[in-house]
Amino acid sequence: MSPTEPPFSIAIIGAGIGGLALAIGLRKQNVPCKIYEAAPRFDAVGAGIGMGPNSLRAMELMDEEFAKMYDEIKVGNGFPEKLHEQFEMLSAEQGFGSLNGWHGGSVSHPKFERSSAHRKALLEVMKSLIPKGTVNFNKKVLRVDQTEGKKVYLTFCDGEILGFDAVIGCDGIKGLTRGVVLAKRYPEEIAAKYCNTYVYRHICTMKEAKRILGPYAENAKWYMREGRGCVTYPISKGEEVNIVVFMRDEKPWKGEQAAVEVSREEMLSDFKGFDQRLVMLLDNTQNTKPCRWPLFHHPNTSTYYEGRVCLLGDSAHASSPSQAAGAGQGLEDALVLSRLLGLVKNPGQLETAFQVYSSIRQPRAQAVVQESQEVLVAHFLVHPRFGRDIQKLTDDANKRLPLIWFHDLDADVKAAENWFKALTRQMDMRNGS
Ligand SMILES: Cc1cc2nc3c(=O)[nH]c(=O)nc-3n(C[C@H](O)[C@H](O)[C@H](O)COP(=O)(O)OP(=O)(O)OC[C@H]3O[C@@H](n4cnc5c(N)ncnc54)[C@H](O)[C@@H]3O)c2cc1C
Numbered sequence: 001m002s003p004t005e006p007p008f009s010i011a012i013i014g015a016g017i018g019g020l021a022l023a024i025g026l027r028k029q030n031v032p033c034k035i036y037e038a039a040p041r042f043d044a045v046g047a048g049i050g051m052g053p054n055s056l057r058a059m060e061l062m063d064e065e066f067a068k069m070y071d072e073i074k075v076g077n078g079f080p081e082k083l084h085e086q087f088e089m090l091s092a093e094q095g096f097g098s099l100n101g102w103h104g105g106s107v108s109h110p111k112f113e114r115s116s117a118h119r120k121a122l123l124e125v126m127k128s129l130i131p132k133g134t135v136n137f138n139k140k141v142l143r144v145d146q147t148e149g150k151k152v153y154l155t156f157c158d159g160e161i162l163g164f165d166a167v168i169g170c171d172g173i174k175g176l177t178r179g180v181v182l183a184k185r186y187p188e189e190i191a192a193k194y195c196n197t198y199v200y201r202h203i204c205t206m207k208e209a210k211r212i213l214g215p216y217a218e219n220a221k222w223y224m225r226e227g228r229g230c231v232t233y234p235i236s237k238g239e240e241v242n243i244v245v246f247m248r249d250e251k252p253w254k255g256e257q258a259a260v261e262v263s264r265e266e267m268l269s270d271f272k273g274f275d276q277r278l279v280m281l282l283d284n285t286q287n288t289k290p291c292r293w294p295l296f297h298h299p300n301t302s303t304y305y306e307g308r309v310c311l312l313g314d315s316a317h318a319s320s321p322s323q324a325a326g327a328g329q330g331l332e333d334a335l336v337l338s339r340l341l342g343l344v345k346n347p348g349q350l351e352t353a354f355q356v357y358s359s360i361r362q363p364r365a366q367a368v369v370q371e372s373q374e375v376l377v378a379h380f381l382v383h384p385r386f387g388r389d390i391q392k393l394t395d396d397a398n399k400r401l402p403l404i405w406f407h408d409l410d411a412d413v414k415a416a417e418n419w420f421k422a423l424t425r426q427m428d429m430r431n432g433s
Contacts, residue, residue: 006031008165008347011154013144013177015042015135017049018313018330019170020126023134025062025338034164035130036154038140042127044119047201048235048242050086050220051115052405055328058335061409069125074115075238078218084108085220086324086401089394092223092230094275096216105394107222109402114220118203118236141171144180146307150347165347166308166354168337170330173296173318174257181306192296194253195320197376199293200245200267202284206234209241212281217241223278226381226388228270230278244321245270245282247292248380259291266290295320295376297369304362305354312337317365322376325404329365332409336361336416343417349424356420360412371400 010026012019015037026033051070060067077085089105090097097103127135143155144167151163169177173192182190209217209232220233227248235242247270264283267290271279298318304311313330340353377383378393386392 006344008344008350010034010166010168010341011036011152011162011164012168012170013141013154014170014172014175014313014315015039015137016170016172016313017122017126017327018172018315018334019168020123020130021058021062021331021334022168022170022312022338023130024066024126025334026341027130028063029338029342031338031341031344033134035135036139036141036156037135037137038157040138042123042135044123045201046203047119047244048116048203048233048240049119049122049327050233050324051117052325052328052401053112054405054407054409055331056115057409058328058331061413062331062335062338063129066125066129069128070117070122073117073121073125073237075117075234075236076114077220078234078238082219083114084110084112086112086114086397087220087222087231087233089222089224089390089397092225092228092274092278096223096275102388102390105390105397107394107397107401109398109405112402112405114233116220116233116235116242118240121236141176144169144177144309146180146309150308152308166310166350168310168312169315170312171315173298173314175311175315177309177311178298178301178315180309181303181311182301184306186300186302189298189300189302192257192298192318195295195297195373195376196249197295197320198247198249198253199295200243200247200270200282200290201293202243202245202282202288203235203240204243204281204284206239206241209281212277216277222379223274224379224381225273228274229379230274230282232281243282246322246376246379248382253294253296257294257296259293261289261291264290297373299366299369299373301362301366304358305351308350308354310337310354310357316362317369319369319372320376321372322379323368323372323401323404325368325372328404329368332412333357333361333365335409336412339413340416340420343420343424345424349427352423352427353420356416356423359419360416364407368404375400
């Protein structure tokens with residue numbers, strides 16, 4: 001350990017967006033960490049990801065280079081007049097609403113700029129910002145054991161056992177750290193709940209999307225009808241279009257919380273009633289086997305830590321993607337937690353850092369989870385308050401999203417730091433130091 005390094009050790013489980021973001025933030029605070037990842041290499045779902053202003057601000061506050069590099073890979077809407085639009089609501093039915101006026105619901109804000117990227121490009125940026133050797137692959141964690149609030153021991157699939165002063169579980173929606181944190185006090189919250197929705201995911205070239213959709217291809221759209229919908233937006237610097245089809249499903253999800261292959265006929269039966277252009281865009285079975293991906297979430301997570309084990313990202317607050325906010329919440333977590341860990345002077349203060357982190361982050365992140373589920377229902381046009389009323393739906397989205405996008409993260413960081421300093425001062429006084 002170099003003289004400037006803090007006298008405690010941190011392990012992160014999981015090298016997804018959450019784990020890598022935390023490592024980026026910690027590097028800027030001179031806090032070394034090790035990441036243990038089950039997969040043999042970095043792996044991103046072939047899909048896009050949208051980033052709101054809060055996500056960009058979190059990147060900037062963690063490491064300015066992160067924000068600059070994201071700037072290089074992002075893309076907005078194709079038309080300059082759509083710069084500030086998150087998406088346009090329009091009908092998924094024949095004519096995209098041109099026959100009955102059900103189009104033009106502009107979800108936008110003058111201070112918002114649409115931005116998305118390919119997940120693979122985002123992971124490339126993130127891994128370039130952490131020191132070489134930080135991520136250890138093929139290291140699936142099988143057990144996490146805490147000893148009376150002191151060391152935390154990780155048991156790996158290869159039999160190795162390593163001890164750390166603290167462990168951050170960035171192991172995603174099905175991660176095992178969730179059980180470690182919640183088992184004692186909130187066991188009923190551990191399992192993720194089905195959002196009563198599954199999705200189809202697909203990427204196609206912008207060229208192909210333009211051939212099929214014409215000018216609709218170049219800007220973000222949410223095509224809606226009762227119980228289903230389709231989101232499209234440009235990624236890969238405008239070379240590709242990301243597509244997600246949402247299907248409401250009243251039945252419980254059977255079997256594993258994982259994607260299932262279906263036949264082309266089953267998939268096409270889900271698209272009944274869509275404009276033929278959408279069906280043509282979505283029928284990509286020459287390239288891939290159609291898959292239904294179930295959406296699960298964590299509507300309740302009462303605490304994000306237990307002793308020296310702490311949750312970050314989807315392991316804490318997986319949400320439905322209807323507000324494109326899940327990864328952004330993980331970035332916010334990483335910002336607040338890395339700043340707090342940067343203040344920790346000895347292992348005895350680690351739990352205090354987790355306590356403050358959980359108190360600051362849990363109310364906001366859980367509100368995003370709850371609201372994202374409500375928005376999902378609204379966008380299926382079955383919400384009791386909005387029904388099919390495009391004006392009400394647009395107004396509602398325009399009220400909700402700014403609360404996510406323009407939240408004052410600088411104030412969160414300041415509040416967290418001040419609170420931590422006050423608590424540790426009290427601890428020092430009690431200990432007579
Ligand atoms: C269809 C869809 C669209 C979305 N769109 C957006 C969007 O536009 N904007 C946005 O902000 N968010 C979006 N999200 C949400 C976003 O994808 C997630 O919030 C984010 O990827 C979660 O990152 P994470 O690092 O917390 O978890 P994960 O990405 O799940 O990473 C967890 C990592 O931990 C590893 N791991 C798990 N268990 C172990 C173990 N025992 N030992 C070692 N390693 C382990 C896994 O292999 C994995 O690499 C979307 C989600 C979906 C489903």
